[in-house]
Amino acid sequence: MTSILKTACFGLALGFAASAAQAEEIKLGIAAEPYPPFTYPDASGKWQGWEIDFANAVCEEAGLDCVITPLSWDGIIPALKSEKIDMIVGSMSITPERLEEIDFSDKYYNTPTIVIGLKELDFDASPEGLSDKILGVQSSTVHQVYANKHFASGGTSIKEYQTQDEANNDLASGRLDAVQADAIALKAFLETEAGQACCEEKGQVADDIEVLGPGVGIGLRKEDTELKEKLNAAIATIRENGTYDAFSEKYFDFDPYGS
Structure with missing residues (x-):
């Protein structure tokens, strides 16, 4: 799977496939354990869910060629630190304990x-x-x-x-x-x-x-400041232009971004 998260999710622009070849390839780690409605495989094994839709939108906006990489949840931070993956989209709460090991993007949802x-x-x-x-x-x-x-x-x-x-x-x-x-x-x-x-x-x-932390963010290596800037800008843009609300409405009758 080498294009932007080829799961049945948020519709990508037709012209994006051509530009994806020039985009920066990023290994996007998710938990291999299903966590509906955020991430779960369909009958054919393709990953779907709200966080997959979110990742699609963010990767497109940031110009990243994101390759979905399922890993055991208890090993996902070591995989990030050892460069087996480049970021984590897995309902990972931003906590002081985790911030000692890794960095995070801005939050992208926060629910009770x-x-x-x-x-x-x-x-x-x-x-x-x-x-x-x-x-x-x-x-x-x-x-x-x-x-x-x-x-x-x-x-x-x-x-x-x-x-x-x-x-x-x-x-x-x-x-x-x-x-x-x-x-x-x-x-x-x-x-x-x-x-x-x-x-x-x-x-x-x-x-x-x-x-519990102040919300959920994308997990990143501390040194990957340029990637963090791209992701933060993309999160802000999809919040502002209605993309975030559009895919969220497929799953929720409320705004998962939280206060």
Whole structure:
């Protein structure tokens, strides 16, 4: 796959294919683990989702030939630092801990963190509400860090999963009481047949900017300042010219950019 993210996403201008050959080639890392509605493979294996549409738009605007490169999530930062990829578009929150290792573009979305749980259980998304519950989180994410910091000491049993889908499936099967993740991802699950049958939103977790960060950005190597400038300019442009809103409306009835 050598052209700009050949996934069924945001429509590219017909003339762009000709100019892509002269564009700078960039290996764009995404998590190999599906994370709908942000990134997930279709039946033929092509990657699609809101973040793929976002990446298409940004790469086109910045004049970059972006080659999608799926990698295991827990190894994606080492892959960036060792130059196996050149940037990360993977719902990666900008946090102080990560900023010690890598840099980020400006944010491109920021949505709340929520907890969903079994309908038959009455609790909220507080340490007290989760004190005797089994909470599922995806490993190597800010949600894992948050749950261990705020809930584990209060009696919550934290269970880690390689993918969000695995956590959601265990919740639907009754092997968990609750799951914590990004609001968009979990609300998408609640709209599925399994999600509607089993579960409901229990509430938004209390903010912790040191863990959850101010939003999601494109992960970059610290030395790649020129690439960062191109990406920041592209993000600003697609926000201003309506492109961001156009592809977002296919997935959401609200602006995922956040406050």
